[in-house]
Amino acid sequence: MSTAIPFRFALCAAGLAIAWGSGCGGQLALEESEWSSHGGSDEREGLGYHEERQCLWDGGAADGSRDVDVNLRWSDNEEDPGFDGVMVTPVTTHIDADGIPDIVFTAFRGLDYGGAGALVAVSGATGDTLWSRRSLGGFRPHGASGVAIAIHEGETTLVVAGARGLIAADRSGHFRWFAPAEVPENGTVYPSVGDLETDGEPEFLLGSTVFGYDGRLRWRGEAGHGGRHFGSLFADVSSAPGLEVVAGNTLYGSDGAVLWTAGGNDGWPAIVETSDGPLIVVVRQSGSMVAIDPESGNLLWEQDFSSPGGGPPAAADFNGDGETEIAVASGDKLRMFDSRGTLLWERPIHDPSSAATGCSAFDFDGDGRYEVVQGDEVELRVFDGSTGETRIDWSEHGSLTLYEYPAILDLNGDGHAELLLATTGINDGAASRGIAVLGNSNGCWAAAHRSWNQHAYSPRACASSSVPGTRAQCAP
Numbered sequence: 001m002s003t004a005i006p007f008r009f010a011l012c013a014a015g016l017a018i019a020w021g022s023g024c025g026g027q028l029a030l031e032e033s034e035w036s037s038h039g040g041s042d043e044r045e046g047l048g049y050h051e052e053r054q055c056l057w058d059g060g061a062a063d064g065s066r067d068v069d070v071n072l073r074w075s076d077n078e079e080d081p082g083f084d085g086v087m088v089t090p091v092t093t094h095i096d097a098d099g100i101p102d103i104v105f106t107a108f109r110g111l112d113y114g115g116a117g118a119l120v121a122v123s124g125a126t127g128d129t130l131w132s133r134r135s136l137g138g139f140r141p142h143g144a145s146g147v148a149i150a151i152h153e154g155e156t157t158l159v160v161a162g163a164r165g166l167i168a169a170d171r172s173g174h175f176r177w178f179a180p181a182e183v184p185e186n187g188t189v190y191p192s193v194g195d196l197e198t199d200g201e202p203e204f205l206l207g208s209t210v211f212g213y214d215g216r217l218r219w220r221g222e223a224g225h226g227g228r229h230f231g232s233l234f235a236d237v238s239s240a241p242g243l244e245v246v247a248g249n250t251l252y253g254s255d256g257a258v259l260w261t262a263g264g265n266d267g268w269p270a271i272v273e274t275s276d277g278p279l280i281v282v283v284r285q286s287g288s289m290v291a292i293d294p295e296s297g298n299l300l301w302e303q304d305f306s307s308p309g310g311g312p313p314a315a316a317d318f319n320g321d322g323e324t325e326i327a328v329a330s331g332d333k334l335r336m337f338d339s340r341g342t343l344l345w346e347r348p349i350h351d352p353s354s355a356a357t358g359c360s361a362f363d364f365d366g367d368g369r370y371e372v373v374q375g376d377e378v379e380l381r382v383f384d385g386s387t388g389e390t391r392i393d394w395s396e397h398g399s400l401t402l403y404e405y406p407a408i409l410d411l412n413g414d415g416h417a418e419l420l421l422a423t424t425g426i427n428d429g430a431a432s433r434g435i436a437v438l439g440n441s442n443g444c445w446a447a448a449h450r451s452w453n454q455h456a457y458s459p460r461a462c463a464s465s466s467v468p469g470t471r472a473q474c475a476p
């Protein structure tokens with residue numbers, strides 16, 4: 001593989017949509033062509049297909065798409081022994097030069113996820129620790145902060161939250177800058193990256209505070225910040241110029257002006273593309289979801305989960321009807337709603353601790369209906385998006401659970417997706433700590449993008465506004 005290809009997708013992920021929007025669309029077209037032979041045939045022989053029924057969910061006995069292989073595990077931090085607990089969605093970028101994206105995340109010691117931790121980079125090819133940093137320029141990364149990555153003019157910048165602000169490092173793990181900001185004491189916050197005024201230079205977002213690529217303060221919004229864990233994101237959801245900052249109950253313009261606020265409805269936002277235009281849904285950890293019109297800020301509907309919790313939602317066309325649905329996990333249920341707020345189905349999950357894990361969307365079998373992926377305290381499941389039926393149940397999973405969700409990308413570049421997830425369990429031994437990359441050795445899982453650069457990342461949203469989007473626009 002040429003090294004130019006992953007770089008190009010990394011640019012896309014970092015948000016340079018003006019130049020690379022078509023590149024993202026091209027990748028989605030590749031996904032379709034990869035699956036044009038689905039259910040078909042011999043064309044798949046070269047990809048390891050032995051019989052056509054092997055890759056169908058409902059293909060009877062030979063149902064190879066359900067098989068889960070552990071491609072890679074990281075559970076031992078050789079650089080900073082003991083700092084091997086992971087409870088965030090890992091992100092990826094090229095750290096070494098082998099052409100395989102590498103994995104970056106925060107790690108904590110013991111159960112101290114709310115204390116100081118380490119920023120860790122692991123080889124996506126071997127699982128070896130490339131570097132681990134408990135201090136960057138004297139600033140200590142939080143043990144369960146999200147990581148966001150920007151690539152600008154060939155240079156990679158990773159940001160992570162510390163006790164009193166945002167800490168930036170280069171791809172070798174060397175300190176770059178520190179930007180003071182208000183950070184909740186336990187530091188479980190999720191910085192985002194985007195290009196606010198689409199001028200080609202990325203910005204970083206922490207709650208309601210925007211920083212330039214060099215870490216200089218751009219503005220600090222005075223209203224919402226995406227819930228107490230700063231789930232805010234950049235997206236182009238209104239007619240205001242440039243991108244907006246979607247911060248739960250508040251929409252900020254690119255200059256920091258409050259475009260609207262929607263009362264007390266702060267929480268995890270996601271963008272839902274509908275045939276009537278985009279809407280913003282916000283999941284509150286108290287156990288409800290609201291939908292807000294991004295132009296007016298008017299409340300469109302509200303749904304009470306009747307059970308505690310609610311984590312980062314995922315939006316996609318889960319049932320193949322051309323409209324976008326919303327999946328959201330709480331403490332005891334995974335629920336699927338349509339864009340009018342009607343409950344379509346719900347399934348039991350087990351997450352009494354955080355009750356707020358995320359979930360993610362991917363069309364594993366390429367049939368135009370996205371599946372839902374969710375990891376609770378003891379299992380990782382892939383649910384049929386239409387019915388909620390369990391398609392994959394990986395019982396080796398374990399997590400203390402926070403707000404993490406599995407990232408889905410083609411890490412090894414073989415044309416098929418892998419799942420990248422934190423696996424730090426409660427009752428299991430040390431072997432369950434760390435991260436895992438899961439794949440399907442039958443080659444049954446569809447093609448996917450090759451990067452995942454922030455908690456707010458959405459691969460689907462980068463093709464066009466007509467494609468169902470979720471947490472953030474790929475642009476910027």
Ligand SMILES: [Ca+2]
Pocket residue numbers: 194195196197198199200201202203
């Ligand atoms: Ca910019």
Ligand SMILES: [Ca+2]
Pocket residue numbers: 316317318319320321322323324325
């Ligand atoms: Ca649908």
Ligand SMILES: [Ca+2]
Pocket residue numbers: 362363364365366367368369370371
């Ligand atoms: Ca599907």
Ligand SMILES: [Ca+2]
Pocket residue numbers: 409410411412413414415416417418
């Ligand atoms: Ca792959």
